Amino acid sequence: xxxxxxxxxxxxxxxxxxxxxxxxxxxxNQQDNARNAPTTFPTNGLAPEPPSAPPSLLGAPDASHYRAxxxxxxxxxxxxxxxxxxxVLYIGCYGGDIAQIGARGRALRGATVLMDGIASILPVGNDxxxxxxxxxxxxxxxxLTILRASTMRPIMxxxxxxxxxxxxxxxAYIDDWCCNGRPDVYSPxxxxxxxxxxxxxxxxxxxxxxxxxxxxxxxPLGQGAHNYMxxxxxxxxxxxxxxxxxxxxxxxxxxxxxxx
Numbered sequence: 001x002x003x004x005x006x007x008x009x010x011x012x013x014x015x016x017x018x019x020x021x022x023x024x025x026x027x028x029n030q031q032d033n034a035r036n037a038p039t040t041f042p043t044n045g046l047a048p049e050p051p052s053a054p055p056s057l058l059g060a061p062d063a064s065h066y067r068a069x070x071x072x073x074x075x076x077x078x079x080x081x082x083x084x085x086x087x088v089l090y091i092g093c094y095g096g097d098i099a100q101i102g103a104r105g106r107a108l109r110g111a112t113v114l115m116d117g118i119a120s121i122l123p124v125g126n127d128x129x130x131x132x133x134x135x136x137x138x139x140x141x142x143x144l145t146i147l148r149a150s151t152m153r154p155i156m157x158x159x160x161x162x163x164x165x166x167x168x169x170x171x172a173y174i175d176d177w178c179c180n181g182r183p184d185v186y187s188p189x190x191x192x193x194x195x196x197x198x199x200x201x202x203x204x205x206x207x208x209x210x211x212x213x214x215x216x217x218x219x220p221l222g223q224g225a226h227n228y229m230x231x232x233x234x235x236x237x238x239x240x241x242x243x244x245x246x247x248x249x250x251x252x253x254x255x256x257x258x259x260x
Contacts, residue, residue, distance in 0.1 A: 041213050041241050046258040049235060049242035052228040066091045070099035072107035081133075083121040088149070090129060092118025098131065100152060111152035115143045122164060124172050125196050128155060130164040146172055146194065155199045165229035168247055170196050173234070176204060177224045186216040188224040189236045191250065205250045207236055209243040226259075 066079035070091040076099065081092035088108065089101040096115040100108040115133035122130045127149045135141050145158040161178040171193040178190075189207040194200070208214075226237040229247065236243040236254070243254035 041210070041239070041256075043240050043258040046241075046256055049237070049244070049257040049259055050230055051260075052230060052235070067093070069101050069105055070097070072105070073099035073101070074110035074112075081118045081121055083123075085121070085123045085129060085149070086126070090121045092121055092131065092133070094118075096133065098147075098152070100149075109152045111147060113143075113145050113147075113154075114158045115145075124164070125167050125170070128172070128196055130172070132164065135160075144174065146196075155196060156194045156201070163227070165191070165227075165234065167196070168193075168232060171202075172196055173229055173247060175224065175227050175234075177227070184216050186211055186214050186219055186223075188214075188219075188238050189227050189234075191234060191247075207243075207245065207250065207254075209236060209238065209254050210241075214238055 062078050062080055063082070066082050067076050069089070070076035070079055070093055075095070075097055076091070076093035077095055079091050079093050083090050087103065091099045091101065093099070094117050096113045096118065098111045098113065098118065098121070100110065102108045113131050113133070114135070115131070116136045118131060118133040120130075120132045122132070124130045124146055129147050129149055131145050131147060133143050135143050141160050142162070143158050143160060144162045144164055146155045146164070147153060148155055156172075159174065159176065161176070163175045163177065165173040165175055167173070173191060173193045176190040176192065186208050187206060188209075190204050191207065192204040193202045223238070224236070228235050228237075232247050234245045234247050234250075235257075236245065237259050240259050242257040242259040244257055245254045246252050
């Protein structure tokens, strides 16, 4: 056998060994990936979650007539949120100023909240309103506070990165979603309530259903952004599943529903 043939055989042998090692490595990686891959939750047969309309951060468009009304109560650079609640018109202005206008445009009361802008004004029971807005700075932060409608004084301190969910009895329920977008933590919901009588808060309850199906390192930014409350139930939306909790007893196992 000549020298060239010997070199060719050595090359072929070495190449076959390299290919074998590469195939073995790929097979091992596939097995590891299969073991580490999250279990997909089957949604076939699950009832769909109910329709919901969570409060939006997008306020009403600027309106000159709302600004003119608000100026009867206090300063208003421009108005970008409004709502009529129990016969009273509430107008939110840039800078956190709120005007309360009664029948026939009569000026009632005003207030200022710690926000740069107001996005929504929602009813909270019979004598309170929830103000959602934002503060600008190093980062844009969502803000939430609740005022007593009859006095326009705060019932709670302004909360950051929180959503007003609804009212049950004499308590307002809030979802604190601060830091739920961290890539190494599965924390889709933290719920607590505020007394509408004296503003006292309940302990916070962290909800993280089926953690083995939702690996922390695979959660998207803003997890928990679609949570909402309807009646006595709080819905935690994680991927294709909506977990329905009984607000009166959050220790109960949630009902799984198919997220829309």
